Amino acid sequence: MNKTTTDTNLKKLKKNAYRVSKVRGETASRVRCPGGEIDVDSLQRVVDIARKYGKGMVNITNRQGFEIPGIDLKDVEEVNKALQLIIENRNINQEEYNGGYPASGTRNVVACPGKQLCPFANYDTKKFAQEIDKAIFPNDHHVKIAFTGCSNDCAHTRLNDFGIIGMSEPQYNKDRCISCEQCVKYCKKRSVGALKVVNGKIERDVNKCVGCALCVNYCPTRAWTRSKEEYYRVVLLGRTGKKNPRMAEDFMRWADHDTVKKVICNVYAYLDEYLDREAVESKEHIGYIVDRTGFEEFLKYIMKDVTPNPKCEIQGRIYWGGKRYDQNNELRNSMWRFSEREDAVVLKQGE
């Protein structure tokens, strides 16, 4: 059962986007697809690698990549050569030709289908994700970024350090409005209820409106249209994990493309400065660093040289929620444990 294993620098292996397997002598190649987009030639190459070097199986990762398990450590160089086609087709920043993927402390940039496909999307999520990928990769710092087309947040941006949520500002042409009230109905049932009818025309509560543009989708007369400008809501420092999982909180709304891009790119200088050098594998969620330095210091760094567009509104101070497991691991209402309920036996029997 035990294979003979050669002298392997695992630190280097990980920085080459391979996962160390629990099976000794084996590894898994991690194929990063920025924006969750892959062409058929690259996909075929994933299949070919899995067939030739792996076990004929491929894992689809949570962050829109592929992971090819069961690769023998001695085949890593050959696999890297085979990955070259994908790296070129996917336009990945590379350090060494035929050297495979550079490390990703920074995780794959995730995107929902976006405006190329989805009727509800307010911008091209994949294009923006790939633009950011070009700007920040490769990078050792542990940063998670996700792009989603509308407030539905199908890309789960609220579990990321930076979540970018698409917005359009609804434009109202009252001369085309016949007050069929479909916008009001759909806004109420599927969004936040920011619209109401006043004297046969629609009033939009501009503070309540989240810019999802459902009203535009459901307007049958083109009274509602999308703003030419694409806007973004930026949410910050959501995370999963052992200590304090939490949702990202609102930082900006109605931000424009340049503002968003600069803010994201600025985070790396902050991490260079404040990352705990003693952190295990030099990896720390940004949020825990912000807990140490204070939000003001973080804000100073990410807003450096940023001139937000005039419409952009920015939150000056943010408080996050989530449970602190390092302080309390109790179930919230432990006195009402299911097993102690009088009707527990009955419920268990499904009666």
Next chain:
Amino acid sequence: MGFVYKTEEFNKVLEVLEGNYRIFAPVLKVGEGRFRDTDVIRYDYISRIEDAELEERSDFSFKEILIPLSETMFYFTENEIKEADYDARPVIVLMRSCDIHAVKRLDQMYTGNGPNNDWFYERLRDRVKFALIGCGKACPNSFCVDMGSNKTDEYAFSIDVVDGKVYCDVKDDELFAAFEGAGGSKDNVEPRFVTEAEFKVTRPEEVPIELFKDPMWDEYTKRCVNCGRCNFVCPTCTCFTIQDVFYTDNGRVGERRRVNASCMVDGYTDVAGGLVMRKTNGERMRFKVLHKVYDFRKRFGYDMCVGCGRCDTVCPEYISFANCINKLNARVKEVTENV
């Protein structure tokens, strides 16, 4: 008499015409479609022929010039009313053959349906001339040929833009000078018409009363989302509803508006006392379809639908009106043969 122009020459024609008329034409509105980065073609005023979208059929029809989506009729105070002002300048509307046929339907409903003509319609209608946009190809989902609306000779002048040249056949003597003075060469010009549409439809001659409650409509109760888009894009839908609006600051001053209405949208058949005459979308579909290809004919001798195909193209649930007519025809055959 026909003329052939270069684009710049034809724009001179428009320039002269604009001295007396506003030019209302289909225009591509970039980014104003339902979804991000989708467009819509709807009518607006133009000054240059390049600003008109003449290749693709407009998503919304010309009818907004005659029956605006939302129109203030008059203002009222305690004891007085005042008719709303309107733009009285004459208009030339560029439209396809099917739409020119649709004008006849609008006229029928507003000025040929009972003892009183519609005063608001007439004051707009009297100031409008129609110019024909020739059809180089059949529009998506169209069935104009089977509805007999693919050809017309009722136009002031025609426009066919082919290979950068503008071909015009001018019939209206009042406009002739504008065309003659703009350069361009005289020629015999025939506007283009399509002779084969995308779809073929067969309408039933008679629809027996049993079809009223036929299960064929149940399908539409499930599929249709009663958004009313089919009505709003239809060049022959004429329904409106009235809004009396009291200005909130005062409460005794206000205005009366009329806005387009849709027989598919909730509220259309609500009556005093809370009764709703057609609750299900299948019933609404039945009403609409039979009105377009049967009931109107019973009253006026010809069918209302002109087969432009806009309702098929716009439907968010991919319901095909053309297919529904054919289904209706097949169902009528089944029912009558089994009697």
